Amino acid sequence: MIMKVGIIGMGVISKFYVDALKNKLKSHELVAVCDLNMERLKPFNNSEIFCFTNYHDLLAQKDIDAVIVNVPNDKHFEICRDALLAGKHVCCEKPMTLTLDEANQLVAISRETNLTLFTAFHRRYNIHFVKALKEFGSISEIKSVHANYLELIEEHAGHDKWYLQPERCGGGCVADNGPNVFDTLSFFLGKMVVTSANITRDEHNVDVKSSMNLKNDYGVTISVDLDWTYQQGEKKDIYITLKDGREIYIDMLKDFTEFKSSLYHEYEEILIDFKKQIESGCCHGEEGLDAVRLVQETYEAEVSKV
Template sequence: MSIGIGIIGMGVISHYYVAGFARVGQCKLVAVCDLNRAKLAAHDAGPVATYLDYRDLLADPRVVGVVINLPNNLHFKAGMEALAAGKHVCCEKPLTLSLEEAQILAASAEELGLCLLTSFHRRYNLHLIAAREARLFDPAARDIRAVHAHYDERIEDHAGADTWYLNPASCGGGCIADNGPNVFDSLSAVLGRLRLVDVSARYDETGLDVGAQVELLTGGGIPVTAHLSWDYAHGERKDIVLEDSQGRLTEVDFLQDSEGFKTSLYHEYEGVLAHFAHAIQAGGEYGADGVDAARLVAQCYAMLAAKRAPAANKLVLGGRLVKLLRHSSHARGMTLIEARSRCVRAGELHELVSTDQAGLGSGDRVDRVGFIGFMEATGAGVIDVGDTFHIGDQAIGVVLGFDECHFPNHYNILISTDRLLTASDIPPATPGAAVRFEETV
């Protein structure tokens, strides 16, 4: 019997899943969801159920498993809700924005006995499979001195109509968050677990990593370099190159024989769907690959943050959460003060508030707010409008401004986010968790 699958998020990538169902008999598309009605139009007249709210899709008993094909910052919430509804989950990469979220999602899947896999489509690339079958990556069969992988593209070619990719709060970062998981997973699939040795990055004028070189090591000590770019001027390059001790190179080109942009994705997503159907039936897959990729992404950003700190114009202002808040308001009536920076002394307490209201300036009223909690500054420093605010490893958003309705007791520090966030939406937000405000370079 064919397993009923629903897709949540009918943007660019949904196309490859929909095409894949036509060729994969083990599962069939029974429902689709997008909050944009126009994206559902192709299914208006057919047998596939259409939903504007994914909670309704999750309540559909014909849906046994879901493909989560939403912007990256929604993967965790939708994944948790899908598991809670008893659905198996195949989530687009990256599994989540932070390692903590990935671990929570994987633990929930295991606890509930539901399949969780990340849609690492390159695993099913026929050239990668052929190279693996020929034992090209096996150091016992081949002379391998080094491995080089390339994941080069121009992000504007890949992004849908939406620009969420270019917002680190919804994408999770730049090319390391976006392409890192795919390249780390492809390499791990053929070389085993990788250890991060070093990373360097190039940034655009907004501080986004648009290029990176990641140095890794296999368990057997073979050096692996992953080159990532989001501003590649020559189309696309996606490959793994093996170098032997004579310096001879063998390339496994993911895009070989694929005429036209993204055409290799058709057969790769068939592989994803066939694997998902198999994993639902066989059981025992609880997101380990997605968690491992999230580990390497988190380690890259932590290493880069540590490297960048001394070169920046100001010290990172660190602190810890002393109280969590979990409520929100749509009529709070805060006011952004004129000052664009505030000096903070060690030991001071301030309140952290998210808002999804955009385009505000000094004197503007802020009504839509999510309360995250209170922090204690563990050192003195300066918080500026535009600083990036982190809880643990997770970038939450950018400082929008300050409200002083409770001053001199404390400031409300307003953080600009895509949607209202309270402590309940931020897994690393626990009492005592580290927070930091960092200059956005």
């Protein structure tokens, strides 16, 4: 059965969804797009894809099964809530919400409506990451893990200037990049808690760097470095040290020489998994909620340190 999809928000990440929906996936169909900026809708004007400037009009379309919420972070809660209440399955860009209370509300609505609430954590589908996880058998074999998520935010954000507005982004690199890293690590380390955080902010109160330490139930030593001021392009990697002395290095950008080109295959997998989760009926935002919890713990760890 073909899943009919609408995209709300046509910012920098939307092109990866559009490419997968229009060029790669036969089991999905892009039927509608929505953005406040008419210029972003122009590429779809001469197609069979419906264009809207008000997301409520898109949600009113009865033939749309699911929506992708790709708007500034501060609008995630409102639009995800309205989409679920309109009877649509939801795939939301990370972070699911800016507060833990909002995340809990969305999970409750998803369960009450029996609709899927899915967060687009794309790095868990990275081909190098998936391959590397086959090199060991269980969490009990792991001694320590370190992850880097480094980029120059101005290059990533493009015209989406809200990334650098703390009230819209949620803070900065912790609120926006943190969920991706936390999910990638939780995917193979299980539930984690933040034990300490060191955050650097710029003159606009945007957190541009953060170093965090975490722990899980297996005693693995976990550390994360985030950086939005990285001048050498991008660095998205993970170092895993096993108890037997072996080291596993995962460079998630290896062989992806074009800027952000790794996202094409990752977003294709997001959409495939989204459809699977809808069919299973068991996904109600729990993983998105957990990432929001870890973001909150990071900010709280810094406060308690001071």
